[in-house]
Amino acid sequence: xxxxxxxxxxxxxxxxxxxxxxxxxxxxxxxxxxxxxxxxxxxxxxxxxxxxxxxxxxxxxxxxxxxxxxxxxxxxxxxxxxxxxxxxxxxxxxxxxxxxxxxxxxxxxxxxxxxxxxxxxxxxxxxxxxxxxxxxxxxxxxxxxxxxxxxxxxxxxxxxxxxxxxxxxxxxxxxxxxxxxxxxxxxxxxxxxxxxxxxxxxxxxxxxxxxxxxxxxxxxxxxxxxxxxxxxxxxxxxxxxxxxxxxxxxxxxxxxxxxxxxxxxxxxxxxxxxxxxxxxxxxxxxxxxxxxxxxxxxxxxxxxxxxxxxxxxxxxxxxxxxxxxxxxxxxxxxxxxxxxxxxxxxxxxxxxxxxxxxxxxxxxxxxxxxxxxxxxxxxxxxxxxxxxxxxxxxxxxxxxxxxxxxxxxxxxxxxxxxxxxxxxxxxxxxxxxxxxxxxxxxxxxxxxxxxxxxxxxxxxxxxxxxxxxxxxxxxxxxxxxxxxxxxxxxxxxxxxxxxxxxxxxxxxxxxxxxxxxxxxxxxxxxxxxxxxxxxxxxxxxxxxxxxxxxxxxxxxxxxxxxxxxxxxxxxxxxxxxxxxxxxxxxxxxxxxxxxxxxxxxxxxxxxxxxxxxxxxxxxxxxxxxxxxxxxxxxxxxxxxxxxxxxxxxxxxxxxxxxxxxxxxxxxxxxxxxxxxxxxxxxxxxxxxxxxxxxxxxxxxxxxxxxxxxxxxxxxxxxxxxxxxxxxxxxxxxxxxxxxxxxxxxxxxxxxxxxxxxxxxxxxxxxxxxxxxxxxxxxxxxxxxxxxx
Numbered sequence: 001x002x003x004x005x006x007x008x009x010x011x012x013x014x015x016x017x018x019x020x021x022x023x024x025x026x027x028x029x030x031x032x033x034x035x036x037x038x039x040x041x042x043x044x045x046x047x048x049x050x051x052x053x054x055x056x057x058x059x060x061x062x063x064x065x066x067x068x069x070x071x072x073x074x075x076x077x078x079x080x081x082x083x084x085x086x087x088x089x090x091x092x093x094x095x096x097x098x099x100x101x102x103x104x105x106x107x108x109x110x111x112x113x114x115x116x117x118x119x120x121x122x123x124x125x126x127x128x129x130x131x132x133x134x135x136x137x138x139x140x141x142x143x144x145x146x147x148x149x150x151x152x153x154x155x156x157x158x159x160x161x162x163x164x165x166x167x168x169x170x171x172x173x174x175x176x177x178x179x180x181x182x183x184x185x186x187x188x189x190x191x192x193x194x195x196x197x198x199x200x201x202x203x204x205x206x207x208x209x210x211x212x213x214x215x216x217x218x219x220x221x222x223x224x225x226x227x228x229x230x231x232x233x234x235x236x237x238x239x240x241x242x243x244x245x246x247x248x249x250x251x252x253x254x255x256x257x258x259x260x261x262x263x264x265x266x267x268x269x270x271x272x273x274x275x276x277x278x279x280x281x282x283x284x285x286x287x288x289x290x291x292x293x294x295x296x297x298x299x300x301x302x303x304x305x306x307x308x309x310x311x312x313x314x315x316x317x318x319x320x321x322x323x324x325x326x327x328x329x330x331x332x333x334x335x336x337x338x339x340x341x342x343x344x345x346x347x348x349x350x351x352x353x354x355x356x357x358x359x360x361x362x363x364x365x366x367x368x369x370x371x372x373x374x375x376x377x378x379x380x381x382x383x384x385x386x387x388x389x390x391x392x393x394x395x396x397x398x399x400x401x402x403x404x405x406x407x408x409x410x411x412x413x414x415x416x417x418x419x420x421x422x423x424x425x426x427x428x429x430x431x432x433x434x435x436x437x438x439x440x441x442x443x444x445x446x447x448x449x450x451x452x453x454x455x456x457x458x459x460x461x462x463x464x465x466x467x468x469x470x471x472x473x474x475x476x477x478x479x480x481x482x483x484x485x486x487x488x489x490x491x492x493x494x495x496x497x498x499x500x501x502x503x504x505x506x507x508x509x510x511x512x513x514x515x516x517x518x519x520x521x522x523x524x525x526x527x528x529x530x531x532x533x534x535x536x537x538x539x540x541x542x543x544x545x546x547x548x549x550x551x552x553x554x555x556x557x558x559x560x561x562x563x564x565x566x567x568x569x570x571x572x573x574x575x576x577x578x579x580x581x582x583x584x585x586x587x588x589x590x591x592x593x594x595x596x597x598x599x600x601x602x603x604x605x606x607x608x609x610x611x612x613x614x615x616x617x618x619x620x621x622x623x624x625x626x627x628x629x630x631x632x633x634x635x636x637x638x639x640x641x642x643x644x645x646x647x648x649x650x651x652x653x654x655x656x657x658x659x660x661x662x663x664x665x666x667x668x669x670x671x672x673x674x675x676x677x678x679x680x681x682x683x684x685x686x687x688x689x690x691x692x693x694x695x696x697x698x699x700x701x702x703x704x705x706x707x708x709x710x711x712x713x714x715x716x717x718x719x720x721x722x723x724x725x726x727x728x729x730x731x732x733x734x735x736x737x738x739x740x741x742x743x744x745x746x747x748x749x750x751x752x753x754x755x756x757x758x759x760x761x762x763x764x765x766x767x768x769x770x771x772x773x774x775x776x777x778x779x780x781x782x783x784x785x786x787x788x
Contacts, residue, residue, distance in 0.1 A: 228335025
């Protein structure tokens with residue numbers, strides 16, 4: 001009988017979210033507690049450990065390694081092997097290795113933890129009111145890291161030399177800042193300044209002055225951990241309105257920062273999940289239904305005609321100090337000019353925010369990359385991310401199988417980019433709309449930064465079919481053969497990637513608009529997806545958009561186009577339906593529609609929302625994207641009804657691919673429509689209800705119920721059990737919940753977005769996931785992938 005050795009050495013290779021969360025100190029302390037010898041070390045591949053000692057102690061170490069690891073640790077893979085002992089004399093944290101293929105993950109920024117908050121407001125603590133307090137469990141990560149492994153020389157604290165007291169903490173295994181890579185204090189860390197384009201004060205005096213000017217109604221630009229906010233007293237209507245004028249933001253809601261959870265509960269309805277999200281390490285903006293008493297505290301200029309407030313709590317110590325001293329909510333909106341990315345550098349802020357901010361509260365800790373506040377809401381009892389940035393990026397979607405290295409260029413609006421490596425697809429932080437030079441420059445910088453940070457050199461690119469998108473043009477300029485993915489197909493594949501799904505399934509992609517492959521503007525699409533084909537099986541019956549792009553901002557134009565499609569020229573004999581237009585405008589539009597001048601046809605569900613909003617008189621002109629659709633959603637609150645309008649499903653062969661793009665359409669795109677949803681009966685009944693002066697809120701509910709029923713109708717005809725919902729229309733809480741419930745009642749398995757935005761912020765993920773499937777199809781068929 002062979003004796004089992006009592007002394008063993010285990011060698012571990014760990015991958016996951018294990019750097020920047022105090023994992024090495026945890027391993028060190030655990031090994032010493034158990035009495036093991038060896039070492040732990042960071043590298044671009046993850047974390048390596050060797051531990052030797054009594055076999056039973058080693059087994060206990062392995063068991064507790066996962067069970068007791070720091071709260072932010074995530075294990076993706078652990079490889080282990082048993083070896084002969086080497087006779088280590090102690091356990092140590094080895095100097096990190098900076099070379100080799102990278103497989104470890106970068107952690108998002110983490111909101112200030114409870115231990116740091118306790119120290120922050122403890123007058124006896126040496127970090128009392130220190131605006132940059134952090135530890136191994138909290139603080140900026142993604143916004144400060146330059147490269148892996150996660151060590152001080154590789155982040156933007158590298159030029160701040162620790163003082164003697166901080167150095168002692170850093171080296172003390174029993175201190176909670178043992179090996180904390182951002183460790184600093186008032187003596188050796190970053191410093192605050194309060195300015196009006198010249199330095200007026202520093203540190204505590206700077207904080208005092210910042211609080212004072214906010215109370216007085218001034219507009220303050222505050223440099224946080226990952227970018228600037230523009231702040232103003234939320235109860236001061238004239239000051240909030242002044243911010244709107246200066247920022248050129250007429251009515252789009254502003255986000256609010258509250259001092260604490262009790263102040264949120266006083267003004268907003270709050271479920272247990274919504275409270276958990278506000279207090280989470282991600283600390284996102286959460287959309288909350290306001291209480292009536294909020295109107296006495298929050299200016300109506302913050303979120304005009306909106307029953308929801310976008311609420312967040314402080315996510316970093318500077319914000320905690322400010323909000324603690326103010327004791328009341330402030331507007332905390334992105335520090336930018338509308339449609340640009342947020343500022344991250346004080347010199348940049350002085351230039352871009354001149355004329356907007358009255359004063360600046362800044363610091364000298366560099367921000368490596370921007371990260372806006374993330375936005376979430378609760379849908380179907382779960383979190384749904386609407387804007388994915390601080391606290392979430394750059395965490396990847398994890399897939400069952402490995403995929404090639406791709407970059408997804410994203411879309412035009414709400415752009416983000418995505419990159420794949422192995423089992424992961426990494427999604428960048430929210431970048432914004434690519435309609436200006438500043439955002440386009442940030443877009444290209446983000447791609448470069450992501451490739452370096454994630455150690456990815458993509459050989460292929462996926463992009464939108466729209467030739468005029470800046471993202472498409474970048475892809476075609478940088479890569480020999482870009483793989484275009486139709487906009488709405490990318491939406492469906494985005495949700496498929498999030499849930500790691502394959503066909504067969506029915507994909508529903510509803511949004512405002514996207515480049516169609518049949519010469520029309522798509523946006524109300526149904527795709528039957530199988531292993532072999534992507535079949536555009538159904539859509540809403542196309543109707544004209546008089547003025548084309550102008551209709552995006554004028555719901556009245558969508559209404560006129562839809563009414564014209566249903567009633568023809570006789571609509572111009574009903575002046576009560578044309579009251580939003582002047583007689584001159586009406587004459588021009590009549591000519592345009594009659595001669596089909598600048599009247600592209602669209603199947604967009606988003607434009608149908610706009611049309612109904614205008615028909616009911618709720619909104620004829622938008623001041624920001626989707627304003628009319630949002631107000632239709634708001635009309636469903638506290639108006640329960642299962643009633644709906646009729647929609648006819650027409651069967652036939654409707655369209656062929658548009659000739660100018662047909663040569664660029666993959667053979668597995670089947671564009672031969674089988675069904676169209678005819679809006680005519682619904683429109684007639686809506687007008688009938690309006691004519692009979694029915695409650696317009698009930699009309700809005702019935703309309704959105706009709707949309708849900710239309711999805712059920714198509715799902716029954718297609719016959720696939722799994723139904724995937726994607727696109728900007730599914731940001732609508734009522735529509736999503738109604739559709740999910742109705743599909744479930746009818747025996748289908750609905751999937752909707754939770755971790756990834758349903759809007760264009762998820763397009764890049766969908767492009768990568770779809771393109772890897774296209775490549776796989778071509779490889780299996782033996783067709784070369786050089787031409788698309």
